[in-house]
Each structure stands twice: as structure tokens, then as C-alpha cells.
Amino acid sequence: MEKQDSVQRFLELIRRSHRGKFKVYIGMSAGVGKSYRMLQEARQLLDAGVDVRIGYIETHGRAETEALAEGLPLVPRRKLFYKGKELEEMDTQAVLNLHPEIVIVDELAHTNIEGSGNPKRWQDVMRILDAGISVITAVNIQHIEGLNEAVEEITGVEVRERIPDSVLAMADEVVNIDLTADELIDRLKAGKIYKADKIAAALGNFFTQDNLLQLRELALKEVALRVEKKVENQITEGDKFRRDKLVAVIDSSEKRARRVIRKTARMATHLNAAFTVLYVQGDREADDRIPLANQRYLINNLDLAAELGGEIRRIRSNSPVAAIIGFCREQKINIVCIGRPEFSLLSLLKSAFTLRRLVGRLSRMNIDLVIFS
Numbered sequence: 252m253e254k255q256d257s258v259q260r261f262l263e264l265i266r267r268s269h270r271g272k273f274k275v276y277i278g279m280s281a282g283v284g285k286s287y288r289m290l291q292e293a294r295q296l297l298d299a300g301v302d303v304r305i306g307y308i309e310t311h312g313r314a315e316t317e318a319l320a321e322g323l324p325l326v327p328r329r330k331l332f333y334k335g336k337e338l339e340e341m342d343t344q345a346v347l348n349l350h351p352e353i354v355i356v357d358e359l360a361h362t363n364i365e366g367s368g369n370p371k372r373w374q375d376v377m378r379i380l381d382a383g384i385s386v387i388t389a390v391n392i393q394h395i396e397g398l399n400e401a402v403e404e405i406t407g408v409e410v411r412e413r414i415p416d417s418v419l420a421m422a423d424e425v426v427n428i429d430l431t432a433d434e435l436i437d438r439l440k441a442g443k444i445y446k447a448d449k450i451a452a453a454l455g456n457f458f459t460q461d462n463l464l465q466l467r468e469l470a471l472k473e474v475a476l477r478v479e480k481k482v483e484n485q486i487t488e489g490d491k492f493r494r495d496k497l498v499a500v501i502d503s504s505e506k507r508a509r510r511v512i513r514k515t516a517r518m519a520t521h522l523n524a525a526f527t528v529l530y531v532q533g534d535r536e537a538d539d540r541i542p543l544a545n546q547r548y549l550i551n552n553l554d555l556a557a558e559l560g561g562e563i564r565r566i567r568s569n570s571p572v573a574a575i576i577g578f579c580r581e582q583k584i585n586i587v588c589i590g591r592p593e594f595s596l597l598s599l600l601k602s603a604f605t606l607r608r609l610v611g612r613l614s615r616m617n618i619d620l621v622i623f624s
Contacts, residue, residue, distance in 0.1 A: 271385040282444030285389035307341035360394035417560035432463035495524035503545035528556035
């Protein structure tokens with residue numbers, strides 16, 4: 252077994268050496284200067300004789316950004332017709348065919364037009380990296396999956412376009428483009444972010460002082476976390492250290508299960524640990540009996556878990572506590588994560604009894620139980 256593990260590690264090193272390098276610029280919001288910084292870097296690389304091309308840049312009509320982009324070698328965009336309109340996307344195949352050393356790709360969380368090779372731009376970037384081309388890209392903090400609920404609490408807006416945390420974890424370098432809230436608001440008022448007709452609405456909604464302060468804190472913490480994980484991974488020789496293993500136990504609900512998955516994934520990132528998402532399927536939720544809505548919620552949530560880097564396990568059992576305990580023993584899990592039980596009047600006794608049994612069994616096995624709000 253040890254020999255096999257050694258071979259796998261060596262193959263992984265070979266694969267990594269053939270893969271392009273991945274650099275991500277993060278900002279607390281639009282307008283902090285991510286695109287501008289990428290274009291500056293592209294010019295410096297070009298002056299140094301590096302074959303760098305613009306795969307996709309979004310200037311948003313900002314004069315400074317457009318001036319900086321002028322004259323840089325571009326990969327022509329792909330034109331598509333969608334709902335009667337001609338739209339443009341990054342031409343991933345053209346990037347692969349030209350095979351520059353480095354490509355600049357803006358707006359990592361962008362959703363591609365229907366009919367594109369991949370649904371999301373971050374998937375295009377993974378394909379480019381696998382081809383041995385290095386990528387410099389950018390994303391705003393609100394587009395990171397694991398922070399979705401935190402951002403919604405701050406801004407009152409659920410951001411639809413998101414990238415999995417696991418994509419960020421693959422980055423060789425994560426750089427924060429930082430501005431104070433006052434500096435960003437001044438840029439907005441000066442017309443450097445949005446056109447004049449959008450400034451008042453932006454100031455009254457997303458670009459408030461409180462929102463920006465909290466988003467800035469999220470961005471700074473996220474970059475610090477990624478740097479910390481990179482250092483840990485470089486100095487730790489895996490098998491010599493005990494690694495935490497987490498399991499998120501979910502049901503077929505929509506929001507509660509999604510919250511448990513996201514919070515477990517974030518916790519696993521902080522602990523530099525692996526995590527699994529476990530769904531225990533009883534007879535009441537057999538494939539031919541589970542309501543269609545719940546089936547859809549479950550599929551979407553398991554897809555989310557996979558995107559966030561989790562392993563998926565489904566167990567058929569009418570004894571959820573026994574199934575969870577057996578899984579923990581088999582996989583050597585040391586942290587179990589669940590959502591807050593629904594203590595409605597009808598389910599109060601059943602939930603309390605189940606939770607008491609679970610706590611007792613886990614406690615005797617020296618396994619921690621985390622109940623997320």
C-alpha cells in the first residue's frame with residue numbers, strides 16, 4: 252500500500268509540473284483595479300519577452316483600463332448568437348491552439364452563453380491550465396462559493412455567479428487588490444467604476460461604507476487563509492502529521508443541507524483537512540418515493556459538494572445514527588458536522604432522542620460533533 256501511495260504522489264508531481272501556473276487577483280468589489288493590475292502585469296511580461304496574450308478582458312468602458320489594454324496581443328473572441336443577439340465569449344480553443352506562455356482571463360466567475368464548451372469560465376481556465384498554459388485571472392470576493400451566505404448577510408444580495416473554493420485552492424499565487432472603503436467610494440463618485448446614471452443607485456445599495464468595510468475584511472481574511480494553507484502544504488510531509496477528517500451529514504432539504512455543505516467545506520479549508528458529504532437514505536426517501544423537489548435539491552447539493560472538493564457518499568439505512576457511526580469508524584472520521592435539528596412540536600421528541608443517541612455514541616468514540624446554525 253505504501254509503495255502504491257508513493258507512486259501516486261510521484262505521478263501527481265509529474266502532472267503538476269506539466270500544468271500551467273495559476274495566479275488569482277481578488278478584490279472586495281468591482282472597481283478596485285483588478286483588471287487594470289492584470290493589464291499592467293501583461294505589459295511588464297511582454298516587455299520581458301514573455302509570450303502573453305489577452306484571452307478575455309472586461310474594461311467596462313473605463314478609460315484608464317481601455318488605454319492600458321490598447322496594443323496588447325489579443326486572442327480574438329468567439330461570436331455566438333443567443334436569443335437573437337450577437338454575444339462574445341473567450342475562445343478557449345483558440346487559446347489552446349495558439350498556446351501562449353501566459354494568458355490573461357478576466358471575470359473568473361462568469362457564466363458562459365448556453366451552447367459553450369463549458370458552463371462556467373473557471374472550467375475553461377482549468378482546461379487551459381491542464382494544457383500547460385499559465386493563467387492570470389481575477390475574481391471578486393462575493394463570487395466565492397463558501398462565502399456566499401456571508402456576503403448575502405452583508406449586502407442582502409444572493410450572488411448567482413460563483414466559483415468553488417477548490418478552484419481558489421489550486422492557485423499558485425493569490426493576490427489581494429486592496430483599497431479603503433473611502434478610496435473606492437471616491438472612485439465611484441468620480442465616474443471611474445460605473446457610468447453617471449448608475450452612481451447614485453450603487454452608493455445607496457452595494458457601495459455603502461458598512462458593506463465595503465465588511466467585504467474588505469472578508470477579502471483580506473481569504474487571501475491570508477490561502478497563503479497560510481500554501482505554507483502549510485509546502486512544509487508538511489503529509490503522512491507524518493495527523494490530518495483531520497470531516498463528514499457533513501445532510502438530508503434532502505434545500506437550504507439547510509446547502510448551508511451545512513458550505514460551512515463544512517470552509518471548516519475543512521481552515522483545518523487543511525479532507526471532507527466527505529454523507530446522505531443517509533431511508534425507505535421514506537427511496538428513489539421511487541422521494542418528492543421530485545427534494546430529489547432536485549439533493550442532486551444540486553451533492554453537485555455543490557463535489558465542486559467544493561468534497562467526496563460524496565450515499566448509504567441506504569433506516570437507522571441514521573448507526574449509519575453515521577459505522578461510516579465514521581470505517582473512514583476514521585474525527586469531526587461530524589450537521590445542521591440544527593428541526594425542533595418543531597411534532598418532531599421534538601424524535602429529534603431530541605436521535606441527537607442524544609448520536610452525541611453519546613460519538614463522544615465514546617472521541618469524535619467531535621459540530622452543529623451549524
